[in-house]
Amino acid sequence: MDIFKKRTVNEMGSKTAGQTVQIRLHSSIQHPGQEKETHHIEALGRYVEKLGSSYLQYEEEQDGQKIQSTVKLGNDDALIMRSGAIKMRLPFSVDEDRQGEYRNNHVAFKLQVKTKTLRFIEEEMSGKFAVAYELYAEGSLLGTYELTITYAEGIK
Numbered sequence: 001m002d003i004f005k006k007r008t009v010n011e012m013g014s015k016t017a018g019q020t021v022q023i024r025l026h027s028s029i030q031h032p033g034q035e036k037e038t039h040h041i042e043a044l045g046r047y048v049e050k051l052g053s054s055y056l057q058y059e060e061e062q063d064g065q066k067i068q069s070t071v072k073l074g075n076d077d078a079l080i081m082r083s084g085a086i087k088m089r090l091p092f093s094v095d096e097d098r099q100g101e102y103r104n105n106h107v108a109f110k111l112q113v114k115t116k117t118l119r120f121i122e123e124e125m126s127g128k129f130a131v132a133y134e135l136y137a138e139g140s141l142l143g144t145y146e147l148t149i150t151y152a153e154g155i156k
Helices: none
Strands: 019-030 037-050 055-061 065-073 079-085 087-093 097-101 107-123 124-138 140-152
Touching: 019 055, 065 124, 087 107, 087 124
Parallel strands: none
Antiparallel strands: 019 037, 019 140, 037 055, 055 065, 065 079, 079 087, 087 097, 097 107, 107 124, 124 140
16 A cells, blocks of 8 residues: 555645654764764655655754754755745756855855756655755855755654
């Protein structure tokens, strides 16, 4: 039984509420000339299907401020959107570089996103999304990033 496909769909083709999932996020960042940083986040979130696309939604806290994140999952095309204390839009495509943006209370700038690898594996009650990419601002490399998100229903 495919639990993701069994939920109710409204007339617009979207899942009405989504499914609660446990999300584990692992990221590594290599800034030019610096040591690699790694970050781990565990959060309770939502898996939602809308208009033929799959999304993860979760909230995290950074420096005491809340940030809402939505990740559009895919193998050829994906997107990370963040809002709250930080506003960010990072589009991923293996075939072409994409324009992104970053904004907080102090700065705002355009980003160039060069996707190296993009993979999304969806199983019956879980999934894994992985992306490796480089970020540039005004032609300068900001860093090389690797992000892996796993999610599953009912895992604590």
